Amino acid sequence: MPTREEITYFGAGPALLPTDVLQNAAQALLDFNNTGLGIAEHSHRSELATNVINEAKADLATYLDIPTDEYEILFMQGGGSGEFSATVYNLVGAWVTRRKQDLLRQWGTSADEKGLAVEEKLEAELRKAVEEDLKLDYIVTGGWSQKAHAEAVRLLGPERVNLVADARTINGGKFGKIPDEKDWTLSRDPALVYYCDNETVDGVEFPAFPASLAPRADGSGPIVVADMSSNILSRRIPVRNFSIIFFGAQKNLGSTGITVAVIKKSLLPPTTPQPEPALLRKLGLPIGPIVLSYETIAKNNSLYNTLSIFDVYIAGQVLKKLLRTFPDKVDGQQAVAEKKASLIYSALEAHPDVYRIVPDASARSRMNICFRVTKGSDVDASEKAFLKEGTARGLTGLKGHRSVGGIRASNYNSIPLEGAEKLAAFITEFAKA
Numbered sequence: 017m018p019t020r021e022e023i024t025y026f027g028a029g030p031a032l033l034p035t036d037v038l039q040n041a042a043q044a045l046l047d048f049n050n051t052g053l054g055i056a057e058h059s060h061r062s063e064l065a066t067n068v069i070n071e072a073k074a075d076l077a078t079y080l081d082i083p084t085d086e087y088e089i090l091f092m093q094g095g096g097s098g099e100f101s102a103t104v105y106n107l108v109g110a111w112v113t114r115r116k117q118d119l120l121r122q123w124g125t126s127a128d129e130k131g132l133a134v135e136e137k138l139e140a141e142l143r144k145a146v147e148e149d150l151k152l153d154y155i156v157t158g159g160w161s162q163k164a165h166a167e168a169v170r171l172l173g174p175e176r177v178n179l180v181a182d183a184r185t186i187n188g189g190k191f192g193k194i195p196d197e198k199d200w201t202l203s204r205d206p207a208l209v210y211y212c213d214n215e216t217v218d219g220v221e222f223p224a225f226p227a228s229l230a231p232r233a234d235g236s237g238p239i240v241v242a243d244m245s246s247n248i249l250s251r252r253i254p255v256r257n258f259s260i261i262f263f264g265a266q267k268n269l270g271s272t273g274i275t276v277a278v279i280k281k282s283l284l285p286p287t288t289p290q291p292e293p294a295l296l297r298k299l300g301l302p303i304g305p306i307v308l309s310y311e312t313i314a315k316n317n318s319l320y321n322t323l324s325i326f327d328v329y330i331a332g333q334v335l336k337k338l339l340r341t342f343p344d345k346v347d348g349q350q351a352v353a354e355k356k357a358s359l360i361y362s363a364l365e366a367h368p369d370v371y372r373i374v375p376d377a378s379a380r381s382r383m384n385i386c387f388r389v390t391k392g393s394d395v396d397a398s399e400k401a402f403l404k405e406g407t408a409r410g411l412t413g414l415k416g417h418r419s420v421g422g423i424r425a426s427n428y429n430s431i432p433l434e435g436a437e438k439l440a441a442f443i444t445e446f447a448k449a
């Protein structure tokens with residue numbers, strides 16, 4: 017049986033966690049800070065739990081330079097998939113509130129003093145607005161944004177969901193490229209524009225923030241939502257360009273069980289309270305589960321219901337380690353991530369007769385490196401041999417996602433430079449053998 021030290025695990029998530037973080041966590045599970053009680057046993061309502069949450073939030077904000085006067089950091093449950101739904105419920109609600117505020121402003125009526133007649137007129141106008149104008153925009157570049165798009169269609173119906181671009185249409189029916197922004201069909205004033213910054217299954221990553229979604233000079237602009245589940249903490253992000261950034265913890269942040277949503281405060285009360293459920297019912301719009309309500313989670317500092325403080329603790333430990341390792345914060349980690357990815361891609365590119373990198377060079381992910389082993393006539397047998405020999409060397413978790421096959425090396429932050437070097441060396445030796 018191999019030891020932990022002998023293994024470099026390239027799984028796509030849950031991913032490898034730093035050994036010292038796990039050692040601290042193991043101790044914390046038995047006895048947290050000499051309290052005689054483990055971290056998973058302490059009440060989520062205790063001061064100790066609040067401190068764990070607040071420290072993790074502060075460290076995340078420091079590491080990514082999130083302006084905390086403008087953004088709220090929420091620990092949620094339900095995974096990235098839960099956020100596919102949460103973003104729809106909450107941002108459709110925010111869209112209705114904005115429309116309502118606009119109408120009341122036009123009519124010169126304050127929300128408190130409106131009477132029955134105004135109420136009825138408001139409902140009629142809002143129903144019309146929902147029917148004619150409500151749109152949600154999705155840029156589909158891989159399996160995860162495809163799922164998010166499908167969830168929006170399920171919740172709202174296809175007529176309200178605009179497929180801005182589908183990457184398969186420009187790549188022979190398969191994911192692997194990002195459509196040119198000039199071909200995107202963005203709606204006017206959509207409730208959200210959604211994209212997945214790094215497609216874990218397909219190995220496609222946006223090289224930079226899409227220029228056509230950038231805010232205007234006065235700061236206004238589209239409500240941009242990004243799924244950063246599999247590349248968060250690995251590069252600098254222009255936080256102010258986003259209304260919501262969400263990510264499951266189980267790749268670069270920590271253990272499975274918590275999901276983070278970073279949300280612009282202007283989308284929350286007092287600026288943008290969610291509409292009353294009665295109004296949403298009248299408008300025929302879905303009402304989300306209370307545990308997916310950003311407003312509710314924000315009001316309760318992520319403790320509306322029982323949160324796994326243990327998972328927040330692990331995330332906090334990972335962040336503290338990153339801050340200790342990289343005095344220049346995420347920029348330091350970004351340089352390492354790029355170096356590791358470049359080592360692996362270069363080894364693959366050196367042997368085009370043996371390997372085929374799946375995504376186009378313009379959209380290759382630094383985090384999930386997807387390729388086929390085309391050596392010989394039998395790709396399937398070559399890939400099996402690659403996986404078997406890799407495992408024998410302690411390079412594990414390399415099998416591609418079941419939906420696309422092939423090989424996928426997930427090069428998350430916890431893969432040390434030596435791990436990437438070992439994989440690159442193996443890629444070269446396998447090609448030459």
Ligand SMILES: Cc1ncc(COP(=O)(O)O)c(C=O)c1O
Nearest residue numbers: 095096097160216243245246264
């Ligand atoms: C980019 C991305 N988004 C969303 C998800 C779904 O996350 P979860 O399994 O936590 O629902 C994943 C899972 O791997 C992912 O990689």
